[in-house]
Amino acid sequence: MPERIVWRGESKPVTCVLASWQDWGFPAGVSKTSWRQRRHRTCFLVECDDGKVYEIYLDRGSVDKAEWFLYRVSDRNEGRS
DSSP: OOOEEEETTEEEEEEEEEEEEEEOOOOTTOOSOOGGGSOOEEEEEEEETTSEEEEEEEEOOOSSOOEEEEEEEEETTTTOO
């Protein structure tokens, strides 16, 4: 489970993991002929102490090294009236 995010040079502690899921889908435009072409990601929706929600994922597709990516950032109050 992620404990902190470093984004734009700032370390942001994770205060809550809102959701987690696995993504084993195929990237767009790839013929589905081999399991090796599938994504191997563990995704997390987390809230940090700055009040923002971050969608991040651990890409485990590389045998040599897994890498973390930031997919989306949103304000916790976005869309509320």
